[in-house]
Amino acid sequence: MTFKLANRLAGLQPSDIRHMTRECERLGGINLGQGLGDLAAPALVRETAIQAIQNGDNTYTQSEGIVPLRKAIADKVRQDNNLEVDFATEIVVTNGTTGAFAATLAAFLNPGDGILILEPYYGYHLNTILLNSLEPQFLTLAAPEFNLVEADLRNAIRANTKAIIVCTPSNPSGKMFSVEELLIIDRIAEEFDLLVITDEIYEHITYDDRRHVSPASIGNLKKRTVSIMGFSKTFSITGWRLGYAVADAPLAKAINLVNDLLYVCAPAPLQFGTAAGLTGDREFFHSLKHEYQRKRDIICEGLERAGLQPLLPQGAYYVLADISNLGYTSAKAAALAVLEKTGVASIPGSAFFHSAAGENYLRFCFAKDDATLKTAVDRLQLLRQ
């Protein structure tokens, strides 16, 4: 038999994120590249999951997720996202946020359909678009503010455009979309009948008293929006693979069908752990913001001192640093040179940009314990020599 890859894999490469992690491991460096989120998961979340395993909750669940978790999600989205949803028909628990995203694309889009992706973007979104034989249609948001301009969005629409992705707070820029910007999306989505797919995985990691606004809570967006959220970052459980989609019942039903076909269900005992986390002490969510804001300030101060210019993020746990005046030939060359010289891994900006603008940036992840972060910042000062 001749072994041939499927056409849908054409152009897909393992990401630069994986490459930098491997290089970092080889050199024994500090990995501020990949968003591992390797801080301690809350004890309540861990212990409830362990208890669920001991109780025998180890079999398949309903594909849409266990009832206590969906009830906890319905309460949470009412409180935090200003969304009224029915736990029975409008929530699908998935294998990570990425699982919800993949199921949504498969449920509503056909090969060749166009999907708008705002640059800089999360690489997984682009790769999942390509894997589904969809056409990515890029709209660049200009640094340092990454503001959305209505005329630009309108101009980016093509005859085959069917959907738009809104990642807020954004990876890699940390940009949070304002109500005014979401109203622009509402107007354009209405005019061109677009599906809106959000990625709100960093909704609880926001800075300087900014409040996360869920796109579906604005204007008329709810009826055409799949709101995708997750637990990986909030509870530092990236390896658990748990997220969820919230959408009006007919949409949720279609997502759940794909979810069932692709994954059967999300990991059973871990669903109990996250349900406990959601219904636990709300103080956890406040301290999360403060903890990450402190870490953001440590890394931004350290980058600035090292001659890399940070773009202060509004949310999420990454910072883009402008390296355009440091004389590197590319962002990839810069990331490797910084790793060689300082032992600190970052991700080349080109991993998040379709345009050449990505060559101007490195992305650093600051979801690290303070001691590691401070050591990384000290090592980065070697760049001044």
Ligand code: PLP
């Ligand atoms: N969405 C964004 C914007 C991310 O940055 C990440 C991880 O880095 C994910 C989704 C992955 O989410 P999950 O672990 O829930 O699949």
